[in-house]
Amino acid sequence: MTPDPTAPWLVVGLGNPGPDYAANRHNVGFMVADLLAERMGGRFKAHKARAQVVEGRVGPPGPANRRVVLAKPLSYMNLSGGPVTALRDFYKVPAANIVAVHDELDIDYGTLRLKLGGGDNGHNGLKSMTKSLGPDYHRVRFGIGRPPGRMQVADFVLKDFSSAERKELGYFVDRAADAVEALVIEGLERAQTTYNS
Secondary structure, three states: OOOOOOOOEEEEEOOOOOHHHOOEHHHHHHHHHHHHHHHHOOOOEEEOOOEEEEEEEEOOOOOOOEEEEEEEEOOOHHHOHHHHHHHHHHHOOOHHHEEEEEEEOOOOOOOEEEEEOOOOOOOHHHHHHHHHHOOOOEEEEEEOOOOOOOOOHHHHHOOEOOHHHHHHHHHHHHHHHHHHHHHHHHOHHHHHHHHOO
């Protein structure tokens, strides 16, 4: 499944809407989407697909320049598939041009992994997207590590990053945004070589 160079890309930051969740580990996808929007010089606007979107371009002028729709679903995480499917249909985006940016428990904090397809690993946002779209979309997985001690996973992902983590969070979010841009402009293999640490 190769991306269609003429079709737009749909980059979806996964998270939960509202100020109560804004700094949660589960919302790192929103953080990356916000930074990408800033880089594109755009502001999120409400879309009828129950999402906020920014339309713009990434990459140098010329053939590597790509049309990108950034999206933050306004449904809760476990219902992300509905808005993403509506946006896919509205913008006519093939599955191979869809990227989900999400938190990942099984990777150390700040580590990135880019891949195409695969399971949901218990992630409710991916579960909902896969149910709606099938599994063949790109993922930029942002490591948040496992909960300490006996803390429940649900409690851990819905807590804010720790003060120690926050010291490096800006750097890691910046690197994740770089990885998304590399994936869209250069393709998966080259982006993996650079960012899959």
